[in-house]
């Protein structure tokens with residue numbers, strides 16, 4: 047019997063695999079923080095982190111968008127992807143479960159004199175394809191990872207898109223850093239669901255997707271030690287006083303001080319997985 051092991055689950059090739067169920071199981075094992083409250087809480091800090099993140103440029107270099115295109119950006123966050131897309135496309139519909147993220151994007155759009163962005167403060171699960179309407183390009187950058195029942199959302203996205211769909215998911219081994227921290231604290235570590243589950247699910251839906259790995263400096267640069275600590279708390283959960291000093295001590299010995307005063311962590315760059323396809327109507 048041909049047995050395959052993914053990060054999260056075992057399955058047999060001889061049996062028909064329910065990819066959506068596999069993804070659901072894996073997502074349901076994660077800490078429950080993909081909700082509007084958590085994203086609202088972290089929105090301002092997230093916007094700060096993004097200033098030092100080269101992921102947006104990496105992703106934007108892959109997105110094919112023309113001046114007459116309409117774009118749907120699912121999980122727009124504070125707009126690091128939305129703003130450059132709105133500067134290229136005719137219009138962008140920006141959707142997010144977090145009102146604080148939407149407000150940050152609204153300010154960001156005003157600062158860039160952009161008036162072609164429509165804001166929707168909802169989750170993709172809470173809207174029907176017909177309500178949103180067709181869009182040439184659909185982008186879901188780092189925003190679908192926490193959706194357990196992902197198949198209906200992928201079907202919806204595919205229906206909405208007229209030209210291209212771009213989704214980024216957690217990459218392989220992108221929790222090495224967090225695993226080290228969890229080990230120091232004697233906490234159990236976990237892995238993110240494997241992107242190949244979504245790839246296979248799409249394949250089953252008749253979608254032949256392309257897969258690319260995006261390298262970025264996500265999580266590598268911090269302005270100061272407290273920022274590093276905040277980011278770690280977001281990744282591994284709250285820390286008590288004792289744990290906080292243990293992690294701080296570890297960071298003080300492992301972070302490198304850069305000439306501009308920022309701190310960086312010398313580890314491999316994190317990888318995001320870009321799954322994209324051209325829509326065949």
Ligand SMILES: C[S@@+](CC[C@H](N)C(=O)[O-])C[C@H]1O[C@@H](n2cnc3c(N)ncnc32)[C@H](O)[C@@H]1O
Pocket residue numbers: 080082085120121122123124125126127141142143144147168169170171186187188189190192193
């Ligand atoms: C990691 S941030 C990514 C923001 C931006 N797309 C980027 O790549 O920088 C994830 C964003 O997706 C939003 N989000 C999470 N689940 C969502 C859902 N089901 N529907 C819409 N937005 C969602 C969160 O509120 C958050 O703003």
